Amino acid sequence: MKEIIQNAWIIRTGGVIKKIPFNGYVVIEHGKITGIHEGVPSPAQIAESDEVTNASGKWLMPGLVNTHGHLGSSLLRGHGDDLKLDTWLKTVMWPNEQKFDSKLVRTAAELAISEMIRSGTTTYLDMYHLSMPELAEMALKRGFRAVLCRGMIAFGSSEEQEAKLQESIDLSKHYHNQGEGRIRVMLSPHAPYTCPPSFYERTAELASEHGLMIHTHASETASETAKHFEEYGMRPVEHLYQLGVLHQDVLLAHAVHLNEAELDFLKETNTAVSHNPMSNLKLGSGIADIPSMQQKGIRIAIGTDSTASNNSLDLFEEMRFAAMIHKGMYQDPTVTKAEEILRMGTSEGANILGYQKTGDIREGFDADLILIDPDQPHLTPWTPERIHSHLIYAVKGSDVTDVWIQGKRQMNKKELLMIDEEKILYESNELVKYFE
């Protein structure tokens, strides 16, 4: 299978060299990018291709990488906002989540994937406690690129804890690195306030034994950080460091409330952070100190969290928040530059999730690509030099017209190919009629 995407403005986001987008074509063979060229392909190249896409006037860029989410919560979008965290958890999240069954979770996941693909995300991470094998099977069969994390709350007995870990290990045995590397599995203790230190130690042991990464929430709110200190005499991230959990194969979600020493622990261990600015703002959790992390050289990616607390999965908008709020906080427009944020949302995000060969337009990389239609007032005027700026400060998810994952078309001219969208929208609206 050989494909060509031609007449596109080709945007590369990774690497150290800043290159102005140029007009040209990309060759894809068996899901991998095998050629990136200025100009137009020869008639012979066209003739020997199975599929040729004319992207005339459009922008071609790597698909976006969403490094933190909970797909199963999607049906809670807009169901209780502007509430104190504990009120929200007690009156909205917990009573409803208790009623979730596999049909609901499956529908919620497909809804979330529809929204993500529509808005240009080609890689997602899903931390959830229900139906993970079913969701893994779906991602494998339909060609999605997914990092699957069986979220583990470890309040229970040691048998219950072991059972959850075993579920995660089983998931990894069936799915880790399947789909020519598309599917990845991580071990996912929920958070230091829901898992005892011993559980983190056990998780780290198993992660090392099975060659898996760890993904966990950490220091999302000031109150959980203060309570942790009260209980253990250490802040959560310091505690994870002391336990030997922090490591280059660990990804922390949120990391809003970290002190200087904790930032240094992240740097020392090369631990990565998933920055979720919109969820952190909306829940009143605070604003992670991304400029300080950047200055220390800590690895940072972008995530949306779930629609229960965001309420959007549009990573373009998430990148915009990430680019803008820190400028305001620091009263300095030179922090979190457009190109830095763009890298976090693509190549750096992929790299942090353990994908070595996607997240940029490079030869030998998997063809996770999206097309953007710039022929609209809100992206006008544009020149090749302005494209990087527009991608962060002006593009909306709705500007994405076409999406490929591993060379397979997922969206064609705004039509989703691997999801029955009409059915999912209908079922989603039906399912929530009885929510509390």
Add this chain to the structure above:
Amino acid sequence: MKEIIQNAWIIRTGGVIKKIPFNGYVVIEHGKITGIHEGVPSPAQIAESDEVTNASGKWLMPGLVNTHGHLGSSLLRGHGDDLKLDTWLKTVMWPNEQKFDSKLVRTAAELAISEMIRSGTTTYLDMYHLSMPELAEMALKRGFRAVLCRGMIAFGSSEEQEAKLQESIDLSKHYHNQGEGRIRVMLSPHAPYTCPPSFYERTAELASEHGLMIHTHASETASETAKHFEEYGMRPVEHLYQLGVLHQDVLLAHAVHLNEAELDFLKETNTAVSHNPMSNLKLGSGIADIPSMQQKGIRIAIGTDSTASNNSLDLFEEMRFAAMIHKGMYQDPTVTKAEEILRMGTSEGANILGYQKTGDIREGFDADLILIDPDQPHLTPWTPERIHSHLIYAVKGSDVTDVWIQGKRQMNKKELLMIDEEKILYESNELVKYFE
């Protein structure tokens, strides 16, 4: 001319009564809303209408009100970002703006209006120093609702200052309250750092004499505030208060750096604020203390500023930033609630600009209305109870399908009717090829 919009979910945003959106129809006669009803119109009502729009499954709400912008700068979108303010002004804004002519300003304004109508804005304020009579004439003829402010920098001689004021007065004589009240004119000293105190006094005198409002920038950055204090021994807003300029017919843009006493001056005088969160973040100006203003009962509206510093005119996104950043700053999700922000972006914004009869769906109000298509993954699931939340936390400008201003259709199923959009996009891209 009688129109009916039927089968819509009708969303009211103003008033003190919170009402869940209901399905029904709106009757419009000669540009005004004359009926708002649940259910469906009778066959007789349909028969006697000149135009019937079937909005089945869509949301009908008041058009958005953008209370601060500079349309003439639109072609600078993305032309130099992430720069220190003085570098940006000296290398990007000033050298290019000096070359602007009336054709460029006209094109930039039409581009901005295209973007605003597409994203649901039915009222805009434009502060600019060039071509204002021409832009007023365009707004009048094409049915836009516009507040026109001939921006005045008063560094020059008193003759030059008077000439600028005279231009503003002339503009008001020709256009203020024209178009059955659609066009309004305000007097617009640029800012306390570009206009001496005497100029503000003279402006206030003329405003009172001619029954005009005043619109000015104030305390956008920390440095201008500090410099003002150095020069006058008073902060800018305190100074405007001492000069007797603050008044219920005054609208301040930005108001980022205000102390407690200055907030009290705003409250005491009933002076209004245009909150421009995205521009304030992107330029590193800071974050206005909106929750404190709300607590004091200060009148607040929303504005985008120009695409040179935002870089978007999508007021849905601006409202989202306004709703979210203060929750993060205060670490409190209960501040800046969705319904409060929605009101700022519609009824309160209209009221602050001096429009007594638009900004909400009410009998006797001008029919400034927009339709939103919720049948999309990012707005799913939805119930009538979730609509207000979705409008602030999930809707994108691109979800708007139809727009009416004063009962006249401006956008029909995503097609702009009063602007030659293809021509404007082409010309905009041509005009910037020679920018510095």
